[in-house]
Amino acid sequence: xxxxxxxxxxxxxxxxxxxxxxxxxxxxxxxxxxxxxxxxxxxxxxxxxxxxxxxxxxxxxxxxxxxxxxxxxxxxxxxxxxxxxxxxxxxxxxxxxxxxxxxxxxxxxxxxxxxxxxxxxxxxxxxxxxxxxxxxxxxxxxxxxxxxxxxxxxxxxxxxxxxxxxxxxxxxxxxxxxxxxxxxxxxxxxxxxxxxxxxxxxxxxxxxxxxxxxxxxxxxxxxxxxxxxxxxxxxxxxxxxxxxxxxxxxxxxxxxxxxxxxxxxxxxxxxxxxxxxxxxxxxxxxxxxxxxxxxxxxxxxxxxxxxxxxxxxxxxxxxxxxxxxxxxxxxxxxxxxxxxx
Amino acid sequence: xxxxxxxxxxxxxxxxxxxxxxxxxxxxxxxxxxxxxxxxxxxxxxxxxxxxxxxxxxxxxxxxxxxxxxxxxxxxxxxxxxxxxxxxxxxxxxxxxxxxxxxxxxxxxxxxxxxxxxxxxxxxxxxxxxxxxxxxxxxxxxxxxxxxxxxxxxxxxxxxxxxxxxxxxxxxxxxxxxxxxxxxxxxxxxxxxxxxxxxxxxxxxxxxxxxxxxxxxxxxxxxxxxxxxxxxxxxxxxxxxxxxxxxxxxxxxxxxxxxxx
Numbered sequence: 001x002x003x004x005x006x007x008x009x010x011x012x013x014x015x016x017x018x019x020x021x022x023x024x025x026x027x028x029x030x031x032x033x034x035x036x037x038x039x040x041x042x043x044x045x046x047x048x049x050x051x052x053x054x055x056x057x058x059x060x061x062x063x064x065x066x067x068x069x070x071x072x073x074x075x076x077x078x079x080x081x082x083x084x085x086x087x088x089x090x091x092x093x094x095x096x097x098x099x100x101x102x103x104x105x106x107x108x109x110x111x112x113x114x115x116x117x118x119x120x121x122x123x124x125x126x127x128x129x130x131x132x133x134x135x136x137x138x139x140x141x142x143x144x145x146x147x148x149x150x151x152x153x154x155x156x157x158x159x160x161x162x163x164x165x166x167x168x169x170x171x172x173x174x175x176x177x178x179x180x181x182x183x184x185x186x187x188x189x190x191x192x193x194x195x196x197x198x199x200x201x202x203x204x205x206x207x208x209x210x211x212x213x214x215x216x217x218x219x220x221x222x223x224x225x226x227x228x229x230x231x232x233x234x235x236x237x238x239x240x241x242x243x244x245x246x247x248x249x250x251x252x253x254x255x256x257x258x259x260x261x262x263x264x265x266x267x268x269x270x271x272x273x274x275x276x277x278x279x280x281x282x283x284x285x286x287x288x289x290x291x292x293x294x295x296x297x298x299x300x301x302x303x304x305x306x307x308x309x310x311x312x313x314x315x316x317x318x319x320x321x322x323x324x325x326x327x328x329x330x331x332x333x334x335x336x337x338x339x340x341x
Numbered sequence: 342x343x344x345x346x347x348x349x350x351x352x353x354x355x356x357x358x359x360x361x362x363x364x365x366x367x368x369x370x371x372x373x374x375x376x377x378x379x380x381x382x383x384x385x386x387x388x389x390x391x392x393x394x395x396x397x398x399x400x401x402x403x404x405x406x407x408x409x410x411x412x413x414x415x416x417x418x419x420x421x422x423x424x425x426x427x428x429x430x431x432x433x434x435x436x437x438x439x440x441x442x443x444x445x446x447x448x449x450x451x452x453x454x455x456x457x458x459x460x461x462x463x464x465x466x467x468x469x470x471x472x473x474x475x476x477x478x479x480x481x482x483x484x485x486x487x488x489x490x491x492x493x494x495x496x497x498x499x500x501x502x503x504x505x506x507x508x509x510x511x512x513x514x515x516x517x518x519x520x521x522x523x524x525x526x527x528x529x530x531x532x533x534x535x536x537x538x539x540x541x542x543x544x545x546x547x548x549x550x551x552x553x554x555x556x557x558x559x560x561x562x563x564x565x566x567x568x569x570x571x572x573x574x575x576x577x578x579x580x581x582x583x584x585x586x587x588x589x590x591x592x593x594x595x596x597x598x599x600x601x602x
Contacts, residue, residue, distance in 0.1 A: 277438070
């Protein structure tokens with residue numbers, strides 16, 4: 001009996017590994033196709049030969065499409081991984097990476113830069129990133145000062161309160177913004193888009209993203225242990241508070257960096273971990289790498305639709321919310337299914 | 342109190358409270374437990390049983406006094422090292438995620454892995470074996486949220502077995518169990534003791550204590566606890582005093598039972 005079960009487990013782990021390999025191959029193929037997909041010279045795929053003949057096409061691909069694709073890929077990977085980390089650490093399948101005042105902080109930072117600091121691209125990015133991290137830091141400090149409940153509950157409460165402060169700030173800034181120039185800019189930023197990604201923008205966030213995702217991946221099995229309640233994690237030789245803090249920072253810093261160049265792109269961090277758990281079960285040893293790949297695929301697909309479907313750009317955040325919410329409703333109402341060992 | 346060189350776990354004048362504004366929950370607790378024995382911590386609600394267990398785990402630190410593990414202060418142990426010495430079987434645990442019982446038990450291997458390590462085939466084997474020893478090998482692939490309270494309790498015990506500790510701390514291990522599973526748990530605990538494991542459990546059920554404990558720590562709010570061998574400390578007198586009830590010990594079919602009126 002035990003012998004048999006053990007073999008079944010090893011076979012299942014091998015199957016999960018193969019599925020991850022398949023997802024990675026699918027992602028690479030999708031990226032290759034997406035390079036050729038666009039509205040130049042005509043909506044659809046451009047032939048490969050065109051890249052050699054047409055200098056404009058080559059420059060377009062190199063300077064616009066490739067950085068944008070990479071940004072979509074990293075955004076999807078990061079939001080999904082951060083979402084999974086947060087859902088596990090807070091034992092709550094409904095939290096998403098922005099909820100510790102990170103997204104509202106970024107929104108406030110962007111609006112602040114647009115209304116009061118002149119609204120240059122670099123300034124907006126820097127301000128959004130700074131306020132996103134300030135949101136996390138402020139939540140953390142407040143959580144430490146709260147004299148109520150366990151560590152997790154305190155962080156959640158502090159995050160909710162600080163988020164509300166920033167949201168109020170965004171409302172105020174919108175109210176005083178110039179309705180003809182600044183207000184539309186804030187609105188577009190809040191809808192999220194990768195239309196203005198350039199190599200310098202992408203490179204400016206790359207180190208934080210690579211470092212953060214690398215640390216998160218190293219914790220891929222450990223995350224299971226850290227999701228247990230504090231005393232149990234402690235009894236298993238972990239330093240729950242310290243290790244959780246490391247993971248939260250490793251997940252939030254790349255999130256803040258990417259939001260600062262993409263604007264608000266919601267639902268990815270919530271829905272992709274759910275899809276992953278349906279395919280890979282709860283164990284994050286396989287779940288974390290898988291959710292990064294699925295998040296990458298989902299976001300690249302959404303961004304392809306955002307830039308190709310209409311002659312004008314569709315804000316990415318609208319598409320991810322629409323699709324994410326639809327999938328979420330589908331998952332919630334569908335017959336519960338599990339992959340059998 | 343003289344120091345027992347053979348003690349695995351020793352409390353020396355341990356005083357602890359949750360708030361400096363309130364009187365301590367435990368005051369000057371002294372006992373020393375030898376390896377290979379089962380200690381039952383008994384007492385009414387609010388006497389500090391679970392607190393004492395958390396102090397033995399190192400999760401709470403005493404205000405005064407020392408908790409010694411194998412003659413060394415518990416706070417001097419490194420985290421992973423402590424995880425290889427001590428395992429905790431909590432009363433209950435909640436997870437919203439569909440871990441299988443085997444994946445859950447596998448987490449008991451954490452202190453044996455290098456930092457950020459990932460369990461290998463040998464760890465899966467140990468986890469499988471632990472499930473079998475807890476009598477729930479058939480549940481290995483069942484999702485944890487679908488297990489009954491009793492099954493979950495046995496799974497938490499299996500995780501502690503997979504941790505291969507020398508001292509196991511159990512918080513009300515029979516609380517969610519029906520009669521059959523209770524008998525099974527007593528059997529497993531005896532089996533673990535036979536293999537040299539030391540066990541400390543809090544327990545409300547005198548029949549469980551009488552069936553498996555070697556030593557007893559009787560706790561009473563506001564008084565120093567009584568520590569001793571089962572037949573010395575677990576008497577009609579001490580029990581009646583601790584629970585404020587006239588309690589009698591009677592023998593039925595060669596087994597002692599607690600009767601109260």
